Amino acid sequence: xxxxxxxxxxxxxxxxxxxxxxxxxxxxxxxxxxxxxxxxxxxxxxxxxxxxxxxxxxxxxxxxxxxxxxxxxxxxxxxxxxxxxxxxxxxxxxxxxxxxxxxxxxxxxxxxxxxxxxxxxxxxxxxxxxxxxxxxxxxxxxxxxxxxxxxxxxxxxxxxxxxxxxxxxxxxxxxxxxxxxxxxxxxxxxxxxxxxxxxxxxxxxxxxxxxxxxxxxxxxxxxxxxxxxxxxxxxxxxxxxxxxxxxxxxxxxxxxxxxxxxxxxxxxxxxxxxxxxxxxxxxxxxxxxxxxxxxxxxxxxxxxxxxxxxxxxxxxxxxxxxxxxxxxxxxxxxxxxxxxxxxxxxxxxxxxxxxxxxxxxxxxxxxxxx
Amino acid sequence: xxxxxxxxxxxxxxxxxxxxxxxxxxxxxxxxxxxxxxxxxxxxxxxxxxxxxxxxxxxxxxxxxxxxxxxxxxxxxxxxxxxxxxxxxxxxxxxxxxxxxxxxxxxxxxxxxxxxxxxxxxxxxxxxxxxxxxxxxxxxxxxxxxxxxxxxxxxxxxxxxxxxxxxxxxxxxxxxxxxxxxxxxxxxxxxxxxxxxxxxxxxxxxxxxxxxxxxxxxxxxxxxxxxxxxxxxxxxxxxxxxxxxxxxxxxxxxxxxxxxxxxxxxxxxxxxxxxxxxxxxxxxxxxxxxxxxxxxxxxxxxxxxxxxxxxxxxxxxxxxxxxxxxxxxxxxxxxxxxxxxxxxxxxxxxxxxxxxxxxxxxxxxxxxxx
Numbered sequence: 001x002x003x004x005x006x007x008x009x010x011x012x013x014x015x016x017x018x019x020x021x022x023x024x025x026x027x028x029x030x031x032x033x034x035x036x037x038x039x040x041x042x043x044x045x046x047x048x049x050x051x052x053x054x055x056x057x058x059x060x061x062x063x064x065x066x067x068x069x070x071x072x073x074x075x076x077x078x079x080x081x082x083x084x085x086x087x088x089x090x091x092x093x094x095x096x097x098x099x100x101x102x103x104x105x106x107x108x109x110x111x112x113x114x115x116x117x118x119x120x121x122x123x124x125x126x127x128x129x130x131x132x133x134x135x136x137x138x139x140x141x142x143x144x145x146x147x148x149x150x151x152x153x154x155x156x157x158x159x160x161x162x163x164x165x166x167x168x169x170x171x172x173x174x175x176x177x178x179x180x181x182x183x184x185x186x187x188x189x190x191x192x193x194x195x196x197x198x199x200x201x202x203x204x205x206x207x208x209x210x211x212x213x214x215x216x217x218x219x220x221x222x223x224x225x226x227x228x229x230x231x232x233x234x235x236x237x238x239x240x241x242x243x244x245x246x247x248x249x250x251x252x253x254x255x256x257x258x259x260x261x262x263x264x265x266x267x268x269x270x271x272x273x274x275x276x277x278x279x280x281x282x283x284x285x286x287x288x289x290x291x292x293x294x295x296x297x298x299x300x301x302x303x304x305x306x307x308x309x310x311x312x313x314x315x316x317x318x319x320x321x322x323x324x325x326x327x328x329x330x331x332x333x334x335x336x337x338x339x340x341x342x343x344x345x346x347x348x349x350x351x352x353x354x355x356x357x358x359x360x361x362x363x364x365x366x367x368x369x370x
Numbered sequence: 371x372x373x374x375x376x377x378x379x380x381x382x383x384x385x386x387x388x389x390x391x392x393x394x395x396x397x398x399x400x401x402x403x404x405x406x407x408x409x410x411x412x413x414x415x416x417x418x419x420x421x422x423x424x425x426x427x428x429x430x431x432x433x434x435x436x437x438x439x440x441x442x443x444x445x446x447x448x449x450x451x452x453x454x455x456x457x458x459x460x461x462x463x464x465x466x467x468x469x470x471x472x473x474x475x476x477x478x479x480x481x482x483x484x485x486x487x488x489x490x491x492x493x494x495x496x497x498x499x500x501x502x503x504x505x506x507x508x509x510x511x512x513x514x515x516x517x518x519x520x521x522x523x524x525x526x527x528x529x530x531x532x533x534x535x536x537x538x539x540x541x542x543x544x545x546x547x548x549x550x551x552x553x554x555x556x557x558x559x560x561x562x563x564x565x566x567x568x569x570x571x572x573x574x575x576x577x578x579x580x581x582x583x584x585x586x587x588x589x590x591x592x593x594x595x596x597x598x599x600x601x602x603x604x605x606x607x608x609x610x611x612x613x614x615x616x617x618x619x620x621x622x623x624x625x626x627x628x629x630x631x632x633x634x635x636x637x638x639x640x641x642x643x644x645x646x647x648x649x650x651x652x653x654x655x656x657x658x659x660x661x662x663x664x665x666x667x668x669x670x671x672x673x674x675x676x677x678x679x680x681x682x683x684x685x686x687x688x689x690x691x692x693x694x695x696x697x698x699x700x701x702x703x704x705x706x707x708x709x710x711x712x713x714x715x716x717x718x719x720x721x722x723x724x725x726x727x728x729x730x731x732x733x734x735x736x737x738x739x740x
Contacts, residue, residue: 021393029396031404031635033403042561046560048420058408190416193418259427259524
């Protein structure tokens, strides 16, 4: 099933429901790991806490058998071993990544797919070799319009048998921080994060950063595969062709203060001064401002510098917590002027729901939590 | 809230439901990561794929400030730094661990708690220092009956504010493979797995292997804290005091062959010969036998040696898949004669449901999956 044979086909990836959570959604939530919100306390998401979205099965690949092929509209076809990629010039970039479906389960009706609450994020240090020089070596044809990236993961979605495939325009693919990454946080990629090699497209939602990458094919007409033309679209409804999901929208999240109740995850906090802390990011422009609201009163948070041009900012907000139930919220703006909506903005696939995070904290007497 | 101040109190940890999955269950499933079944293809569960059950929040601990205290019914109270523990004699043990609630969501009615399907397992190489010599140095009192292990994780469960605490009898704690573990797979423990130090009790369900360990207290009367006397019990109903959950019951799981449908996780497989592979384990006795059934016809699988005395066995079963829908199942026995029930055996907390795994595979014509 080569990339050029693909046509726009397959059913819409999702329907929507006002009913209860389904078994299928639960099954997806168990497989596709969310970052717990307390992971926001770390600047680099610790091992095993970075979100994971795996469309099919995690493939078990032998790095010695594995090859990356570069072909299609190129002058010189390449076939590279992992070793050949690792001796090329390398870069390490700290990147905040997010799934485009983060926040999906908060929409009403709820598009039926991976039912993310707010945990589909993570920040890691990715090491790899820049893609652009490799394309130059392959003598990319002048009339190529896109590159199609194919992963080794395979399955069926929307009735279409497929390897996971996504494309990028030549311009986007030549961005100087687009990497072929083979390390995450200084270690070989874990299998679930794309071992032995993945594409890394900083600033874009995670669907662009194709894992278990096995081929790059330059094409002269736009790629119309399932994950490009059907899935990952902002659609008003199933009939709407929609617009492509691309860069990460601005978002902020607080690490909830205090301690949780096991079952409900309701927060309890002892009265007294507390520093509220969170992280904010955008793939579209630098984060410019974060506000925090306690009981609806919005005020500026202290925004820290980002930990890298492609990574999130910390923010903090001092609060003197008094007994009773209080509501907390946060909202970010980026330098483009974009901000988080106060209420969810519905779309058929549940993409890019960056509505502000709101939650309650029950403040109890100091010393009562032991 | 010292261990000795605990009394049996708190409400039963769970109720049961015949209704749909709740938001609270979904939230727990997102936080508490399941191993995907394809991880069974690896003898050591790759980074980020080992199951995780975190009762409260993952604590962020400074390893330089952190101390382990050993006290209570001892002749010499100890306070140890991580460095002091790491220069002690070390052992590395390959251990298959499992959550006692694995399989819970398959019970009907469904006890309401972390809604595991089958993924609450993992195998890792844990390195640490044996507990027994440390207790000898502390001059454990002759009349001590248990050790209480307290983690730094804190919250509320069943109405009880608590640090996570569990006890072991002196005999169980002196077992020669009980470790104070500071490495997982040759690296410092990830925060979610208990950094900087956790207890490791091979053969027992995971609740015994207290994470973020900060104190060990020898006691002269049995510990009656929430996680010991209320939670982690095999109970017929809420009124039944039940019996304690301890060692891991025998279980086997197949890595489903073929490829999945994204949304349903239904399996598709091309017709032809395929080697079915899985893993089997027991914390109670060596695994003695695994059977596999295709369309209800049970036959012996090939059982491999375990990868360590405390770790699982691989097994394999050749199958020539013919077009159509086929049902697969597997069942293990251990040397004690225990085996997996063919149907779930209900208990109020949804503990130890090792009913045989059964699933369907749709076999399609060779070549049709691309």
